[in-house]
Amino acid sequence: MDLITPSIGLLFWTALVFCILLFILAKFIWKPILKAVNEREQKIADSLELAEKTKAEMQSLQLQNENLLKEARAERDKIVKDAHQIASKMVDDAKSVAKSESAKIIATAHQAIEMEKTAAMQELKDQVAVLSIQIAEKIIRQELSSDEKQKTLASKLAEDINLN
Amino acid sequence: MKNKIFYTFKSLLISFLLIFSSFYVSASDSSEEKFNVGEMIMHHIKDAHEWHLWGEGHSGTSIYLPVIVLNNGLQVFSSSNLYHGTEVEAVDIKSGKKITYLKGEGSASNYALYHEKIYSLKNGDLQFEDGHVHNAVTPIDFSITKNVLSLFFGSIILLFIFISIARFYKKNGAVAPKGLAKFIEPLIIMVRDDIAKANINHHKYQKYVPYLLTIFFFIYINNMLGLVPFLPGGANLTGNITVTLFLAFCTLLVTVFSGNRNYWGHIFSTPGVPYVLLPIMIPIELVGIITKPFALMIRLFANITAGHIIILALISIIFINKNLAWGGLSVPMALFISVLELLVAFLQAFLFSLLSALFIGAAVEEAHH
Numbered sequence: 309m310d311l312i313t314p315s316i317g318l319l320f321w322t323a324l325v326f327c328i329l330l331f332i333l334a335k336f337i338w339k340p341i342l343k344a345v346n347e348r349e350q351k352i353a354d355s356l357e358l359a360e361k362t363k364a365e366m367q368s369l370q371l372q373n374e375n376l377l378k379e380a381r382a383e384r385d386k387i388v389k390d391a392h393q394i395a396s397k398m399v400d401d402a403k404s405v406a407k408s409e410s411a412k413i414i415a416t417a418h419q420a421i422e423m424e425k426t427a428a429m430q431e432l433k434d435q436v437a438v439l440s441i442q443i444a445e446k447i448i449r450q451e452l453s454s455d456e457k458q459k460t461l462a463s464k465l466a467e468d469i470n471l472n
Numbered sequence: 473m474k475n476k477i478f479y480t481f482k483s484l485l486i487s488f489l490l491i492f493s494s495f496y497v498s499a500s501d502s503s504e505e506k507f508n509v510g511e512m513i514m515h516h517i518k519d520a521h522e523w524h525l526w527g528e529g530h531s532g533t534s535i536y537l538p539v540i541v542l543n544n545g546l547q548v549f550s551s552s553n554l555y556h557g558t559e560v561e562a563v564d565i566k567s568g569k570k571i572t573y574l575k576g577e578g579s580a581s582n583y584a585l586y587h588e589k590i591y592s593l594k595n596g597d598l599q600f601e602d603g604h605v606h607n608a609v610t611p612i613d614f615s616i617t618k619n620v621l622s623l624f625f626g627s628i629i630l631l632f633i634f635i636s637i638a639r640f641y642k643k644n645g646a647v648a649p650k651g652l653a654k655f656i657e658p659l660i661i662m663v664r665d666d667i668a669k670a671n672i673n674h675h676k677y678q679k680y681v682p683y684l685l686t687i688f689f690f691i692y693i694n695n696m697l698g699l700v701p702f703l704p705g706g707a708n709l710t711g712n713i714t715v716t717l718f719l720a721f722c723t724l725l726v727t728v729f730s731g732n733r734n735y736w737g738h739i740f741s742t743p744g745v746p747y748v749l750l751p752i753m754i755p756i757e758l759v760g761i762i763t764k765p766f767a768l769m770i771r772l773f774a775n776i777t778a779g780h781i782i783i784l785a786l787i788s789i790i791f792i793n794k795n796l797a798w799g800g801l802s803v804p805m806a807l808f809i810s811v812l813e814l815l816v817a818f819l820q821a822f823l824f825s826l827l828s829a830l831f832i833g834a835a836v837e838e839a840h841h
Contacts, residue, residue, distance in 0.1 A: 311517070315519065316614075318619055319718055322715050325623050326718065329686060333630075338685055341660060343641075345646075345657065348646035
């Protein structure tokens with residue numbers, strides 16, 4: 309029976325010690341320990357989250373980089389293509405300009421030659437006319453130098469007219 | 473489940489023990505001085521005013537603890553005045569048996585000690601009736617008994633462990649635990665997560681964690697201390713009904729004072745119960761408030777006391793038979809039970825705080841429709 313009879317003295321001491329323990333532990337022990345443990349758990353959770361976030365960021369960055377690279381490559385290709393086009397166009401242009409220029413030059417040359425030729429012809433004609441007149445003058449002078457010769461000529465002319 | 477297996481095993485062991493002991497006790501009846509197992513065990517598991525170290529009777533060595541009694545003011549004297557007092561023989565009025573008690577000497581001359589209880593000798597020598605003292609009063613005894621001293625030891629160990637851990641956390645902040653903190657932290661986290669968080673509404677559990685931690689480690693450390701067979705251990709503190717009564721009472725107080733509308737609503741007007749039945753239901757529910765912590769009290773008391781009794785009984789086999797060879801049986805068995813008790817020490821601390829958390833959880837639970 310003694311075994312299951314509570315005793316006041318022990319109850320008093322237990323209550324006293326337990327209450328002091330509870331006070332000290334709750335105030336000075338559990339608080340810092342739980343705080344540190346919670347903080348650490350928070351820190352770990354945060355770090356994991358951060359790591360996950362960083363990973364995602366890295367991935368998106370990588371994707372972005374790839375995209376950038378792709379874009380740059382496309383740009384380069386485009387630029388090269390354009391340059392080719394421009395270059396060939398420039399060449400073509402230059403060629404056509406040169407052609408037209410040369411054609412123009414040739415045409416001018418032809419014109420000049422033609423003009424020179426006509427001028428030369430004209431002069432030649434004039435010269436020939438002058439020479440012909442001079443020759444005719446000489447011939448006429450000879451034909452008409454004597455009476456006899458004047459007679460023959462007149463007959464000859466008459467003959468010609470008769471023939472007509 | 474584990475608990476069930478354990479109980480089955482315990483009862484099996486006890487029955488074995490009873491068969492063995494009854495057989496061998498009858499065989500050794502002829503010996504000149506009979507070894508009384510029951511008395512020895514009872515003496516060990518009960519509180520005392522001395523801390524017995526070794527030896528028998530007056531040739532033994534004990535630490536005599538201070539006796540503090542409230543009898544017309546506080547009186548303090550050493551318990552050696554009682555233990556070394558004169559042995560007085562008295563005859564039981566009813567049964568006619570001879571009973572010896574100790575009459576104090578010196579400053580304790582007004583007191584007598586019988587079955588570890590202090591009696592005031594104001595009305596002359598003690599008279600017994602049916603084994604009980606009927607003519608003397610017991611003054612209120614605030615002595616530093618064996619259990620009180622063990623309580624002090626346990627608390628000092630508890631404080632020592634946790635102050636050093638708290639210092640570690642204060643110094644190092646939120647880092648991985650080292651040393652003692654590494655060992656204790658899983659237990660702290662277990663109490664916080666598996667006991668408090670799992671059973672109490674997760675918005676409110678934080679308020680109860682310090683109480684649950686204190687009760688868990690208080691019981692655990694004192695259980696473990698009780699398993700140490702020599703100073704500062706060996707007292708049956710957590711197997712003492714007074715201690716378990718107080719701890720259960722604390723849980724009762726915490727439960728009752730944190731009970732919300734929903735909790736009291738369930739007690740005074742249980743939903744779904746016709747009003748006619750309420751006069752029956754209310755007393756039942758009110759009794760229910762008490763029975764829950766009462767079960768806590770009995771469980772801890774019975775488990776720890778039973779553990780002490782089994783180990784003592786197993787060792788007693790040697791003394792019953794007065795043959796050292798029986799140590800071949802009793803030592804391995806006592807060792808086995810001691811190892812089991814290490815588990816029980818943890819299990820009972822865990823259960824006590826778990827059930828406390830469960831009761832608190834029920835008290836703060838919000839109504840769900």
